[in-house]
């Protein structure tokens with residue numbers, strides 16, 4: 399591919415995406431909860447970073463059983479986040495800055511307070527009954543043995559009718575019945591509503607769960623450890639997505655990225671093969687599923703290599719190291735010890751911004767926000783954490799300390815502590831009492847301090863994004879891992895016929911030297927994660943957790 403061919407590619411391949419969790423981004427009115435005016439007020443930060451697309455987590459009216467992933471009204475803004483006028487003003491401000499907005503499409507389930515569900519549960523004969531999945535019980539219990547993803551049964555008995563409804567997440571998130579054509583039409587309608595307003599696409603929540611296994615059979619004992627694998631990719635998934643494309647998506651120049659929870663890499667490839675007309679990209683969970691502090695660099699590299707191979711020429715990857723459901727990237731994949739935190743966050747950024755795939759930066763990653771020091775279960779808000787606590791600790795199955803230790807490492811609230819803007823109280827996030835405690839390290843880890851410091855993680859992100867924007871080879875160039883088994887170094891090339899780069903990243907505290915193979919000899923340093931760039935002449939010498947992008951002969 400040459401520069402001209404690159405220019406004719408779909409716009410989202412060259413984009414850099416930034417994910418906003420609105421509850422934790424910026425509170426404009428002092429109620430302790432982030433809001434849309436807060437997002438608008440902070441767009442300068444994203445513009446200075448070089449962001450093209452913002453993915454906004456759910457902003458819809460919701461009772462908040464799962465922080466907005468339980469939607470009561472798809473056409474209304476959550477009151478705590480503002481009004482539709484605030485949404486419109488935010489979108490106008492983004493557009494004025496040349497940024498696009500994608501929103502969360504949460505249509506595997508609704509809230510149990512959605513009008514459809516209220517009607518559905520009213521009577522067996524209600525025309526909306528079939529919008530959800532109702533079944534009679536079996537042997538005095540639930541219709542089958544399916545567990546909900548956050549724990550407990552996936553079925554709740556509705557006393558009025560004596561039937562159970564299915565909810566793969568909390569009981570307040572009943573699953574929609576996608577086999578019902580009217581349900582699908584309602585979903586397409588709400589998608590058109592937001593696209594017509596000017597949003598540029600969707601991140602699709604647990605999209606692979608929408609087609610259920612026929613007959614809803616019991617899970618075999620060996621399936622119970624990973625029920626999401628059994629729930630994903632039912633027989634009509636591809637047909638539903640192709641229909642959604644025909645009826646909605648292809649009429650707009652938008653982008654889609656599906657959450658491929660429970661989906662194998664091969665299935666994910668099918669979902670994103672451009673010849674099939676389904677999704678543009680999918681979030682493959684293989685990397686983030688690596689157990690914190692147990693993973694190895696060869697495993698990490700093998701996953702990236704496989705993703706790249708599977709994407710091939712007809713697919714495109716979504717690159718991400720964290721999101722609102724994961725621990726912080728620097729704690730998970732970097733080294734959050736104070737001595738290494740900033741260096742490792744920069745190196746993770748170097749990798750994220752030089753992979754072949756659209757990079758997704760999660761809010762706070764650009765300043766190396768790390769996992770939070772949670773003291774007790776009271777510090778957590780997340781419904782998953784609370785369910786785990788109830789099921790494991792209160793029932794006596796595990797000790798409080800064991801569950802707390804797990805939550806500190808993997809808990810979703812790590813990613814949800816408020817954004818750290820400055821060293822002022824609450825990190826400048828709110829003048830009120832934040833809904834979730836701000837990580838106390840905000841005093842020295844914040845946007846304001848890093849914006850003034852050319853050597854900061856934030857400054858490195860800005861330079862990386864600018865470089866990626868200037869160099870089509872870093873977007874479209876072929877990816878080759880030139881030393882997959884090296885335990886500490888990730889060294890790979892990105893090549894177009896007219897330009898090529900070698901990226902060398904040290905994932906350890908130890909200094910490393912490396913002699914690249916003959917075809918990959920550096921000519922110049924394009925960007926270094928540390929002020930003192932190593933020489934381009936081999937061998938490459940990298941201090942602990944440092945990374946460099948070299949130009950090499952194409």
Ligand code: NOJ
Nearest residue numbers: 464467504567603604723
């Ligand atoms: C995935 C979302 O990212 C997560 O936050 C949510 O709890 C579940 N889907 C259910 O909607």
